Amino acid sequence: MAVTMTQFGALPAVQFTAPDGAQATVALFGAHLLSWKTADGVERLFVSSQTPLDGSKAIRGGVPVIFPQFNVRGPGLRHGFARVSTWRLADSGGDNGSAFVELVLDQSDLAPEHAQAWPHQFALTLRFTLHGNALEAGFTVRNTGAAPFPFGVALHTYYDVGQLNATTISGLQHQQYTDHELNTRIQDYPALHFNEKHDRLYQSTSTLMLNTASTTFNLSQQGFTEWVVWNPGPVDAAALVDLADDEYQRFVCIEPARVDQQPLAAGAQWTGRHRIGI
């Protein structure tokens, strides 16, 4: 197990390596996982060629941490402030072939405008663990104040799928979902293909599979309540300044999420876990 401080673009980042050679890099800005390579050296995450990597803006790619608000489902910043705040490295280590880093964020770390807009005492802990061909994330939200606060959360994972037209998601048949036009439907086919834009919210199943031309990713989650599936398609991609026009063909986002802001009592804590196995 090795941990070193490095730079990703202009961002200070932590790189950690498991005994088998699997390696990941996390920026302190956003506790943002920017790279995950399995022991065979293959990169598993997509990062846009056009994203700023200097802390001026949220990063397009990797694993943005969404807290305390999902998208525009609340009164605050779209997708929350966690992805644009600078976290602290709190712990690292490993045993039995694994390696982990743990990052933390609390009220005292926030920029003044975010602290004013979110006047709650909280503590976030995010631990990424490499173990064999799996990446695990454990995310804990603690209410360290005297009054409840509402929060939503997601791990907005951008998978490098190589070729979108050879990519499907399975494990969602018979699940209810809401699409980007707010239609609620049941998925009556086994595999979701990407021949159009998708921005879907599925009620949580505990597992699903992302199938690319070369890899099957097995995804599981606990503690979250939904899966969000997003690919912008060509029209929305062209409107995103931090994404090259054709890069939508390289990634799919699948996000364990709790999209609605639900209350957390004073002194209480919530934990969500996400595992990606290959």
Ligand SMILES: O=P(O)(O)OC[C@H]1O[C@@H](O)[C@H](O)[C@@H](O)[C@@H]1O
């Ligand atoms: O551009 P952002 O803020 O990173 O959001 C990207 C996408 O994030 C997804 O989680 C949402 O479902 C989409 O609606 C949204 O477009």
